[in-house]
Amino acid sequence: MAANIYTDFFEQSDPDLHNDVDTARAALYAIDTNILIDLYRYNEDTALQYLKALGAMRGNIFVPHQTIKEFWAVRDQVRRGTDHEASKGEVRSAARSLNKAVEKWGRRSTINGSPEIIALKSEVESIADRIISYIDENSTHQVNGETDFIVSGLYEALGDQVGEAPTEQELTKLRSEFEARIKKNQETPGSADLDKGAERAPGDYIIWQQCLAEAARRSANGEPVDLTIATSETKGDWVRSDNGINAGSMGDGQVSSLIGSPQKRARRYLVREYHDRVGGTLRLVGREGLLEIADKVFEAAVSDEAKQQVQETTDEIWTYSLVETYMADLRSMRSLPQLRVLIATAVSAATGRFIGIFKSSALELANREDLRGFIGAYQTPLRRRSFVELNENGITDPPISYSRGDESFVMDQYVAQLVIEVAESNPVYAAMLDQPRSWVKNWIAEQDKGSEISRNDEME
Template sequence: MDFTAVLTDGLVAPDANVLLNLYRYTEQARTDFLRALGALGDRLWVPHQVVDEFWRNRESVISDARSTSKSAAQEMSGHAGTAVQTLRTWANRVALSDQDLADLRDRLTGVFDEVQKKITEVGEGEWQSITHDTSADPVIAGLEHALAGRVGTPFSPEERTELAETGKERLRKRIPPGYMDAKKDGDGAVGDFFVWEQLLRAASERGSDVLFVTADAKEDWWRKEHGHNRGPRPELTAELRRWGGGRLFLLSPKQFLEVAAPILQLSLQASSVEDIERVERIDDRALPRRLDRRCDRGTLQRPLIRGLRQPRRRHPLRGRDGRPH
């Protein structure tokens, strides 16, 4: 499939999980991914809902390193106790001298202590210091540069209320995207629909192809074949066409970097692609929680929002069938 047209003359939008994963990448991978976003120029556009979700989930993603490290250190401590007991059992069976046993025990516990110390240091590392200080956050700095003037406007309160009802009706009918989130509370169930609605409006205004980059692999976005993602759901492609947009493409962050690099003439480190793939392989159960899709109106004045709004024409509201009036 040729992505040249959409990357050079279309609309490219990242999902919130793509922006949040920047905290999980190595510094090199993060730098390369931000370079790829920046190279898109005016083709890059971010639904306002995506930014809301970024702020709602940012602190939990950052704190994941601390909680995961704490759990790992505790588990390592348990393994240390088991290892020492195994050593003692062996020493008794072979009549090892007390001095030799003490020496081996000290060496063994020393190794475990060193590993636990390193785990704790990583968990209390650079990210923990910037949780509440966004001015020192390299992810925020990179996104402010890449997204300046490229974030859409929020729904009005009236639009949000009506669209929430439309979204819930779509959930009941299992109309993609978002029906896999139907059990979430409140607006969390319609968060994907809000993202999609804002994408449709932007694509309608531009009359352009759309590339949506997402780490979400669920079936309410992707067409599945034998357990593999094979492009967007046909219902989404058809809906974009009805709104006056062009073709719809979906890519994971790794696929985006691999596809964009030659087209945008970017020189990237192979290790960056490998690291992004590492993050994509992380089981959702190992992450702090699934992305909270609810809109937090209190986030609208946070630093990433300021200066990044791009005024856009309001689009007529949809009808109950999901089509524009």
């Protein structure tokens, strides 16, 4: 049988770039955990409109059982609202910094501990308490009961579109498959989450397999269905970073011409795996892209104000004080090699041109031959008392992650900027900025030189 260049290489044809209204209306939409958790980050009106949008898509919606399992596991941490908790943390941090400045001045003036100094510090704390109380009184989603309007709204919107729970045997099989793929160094969802521990690391793989199984079931008696996974994920085990779409620095990997843009690009191995298993096309879309699809394709009538808030809501649950505490804990643990890699990854990711640094660069910085026992150290500060007491945002993942597929350390651009701010304020950290800044300068020059050569070739 005759074949063309894409016959055995379907994933290279970029099928996900073809997505018109008819295609979008027929697709199956799988919901990742972070889409549900993000509902707690919107104001009440926007959250209600998002719930209404999910309801409008109900017949096309699928929620993997693992998604709901993860939602219930973290819901109590986040239902107070991460944004207002971040603001409270910043207020407390500012109050502490101000009092430290007063104490420092007092020591120099030999009047530290005087009634006046004590009164000033007390006034600062009182003002901070009043601001925090005001934030609490004017924040939504602070619910002490067993339910809230988001949970009841999800119950109404999703109906019976949640997948069945896997048996213990099925769950054991999925975990074994994940471990086997990792041991064989095969690309797989979840490979960027190994630092989360054996219990949590396979979560993304389980979600992926549950999506595949549901799509195959719905395709059994007819045309293969396309699958769009709605997720806030940016890590390299899911999201492509080629073709000018930077998974780390651009957040949603913008492809403006598509229904549901800005859209993420799924890794080609996922596109291939889905096509081999189901026969359809795999796409990824962010939280605002899903809302756009609900509005334009399923006539959910979403207001411009709601769209704007969803678009402006970012994953900025890390704050300056949290990053500062995290880095201080790494230093106190004598994890200086990990600290060097953290700072280097931040320098690279903050440029917006890259998403982190390759394994080879990390090994050079850490003066190591391999990464055995290295990555797990990034999880330890999250369990230390100093961080836990400040962590009111429910952070469970380190600010840096390792992508096995790309063999690189990656970081969100916003977090990277915070890491650099902290590093520049501390002489010990600041000394670790020089080498990665030199590297990044050379990388950008090489990239720009390559682009110039490419443009000249095209002109010729």
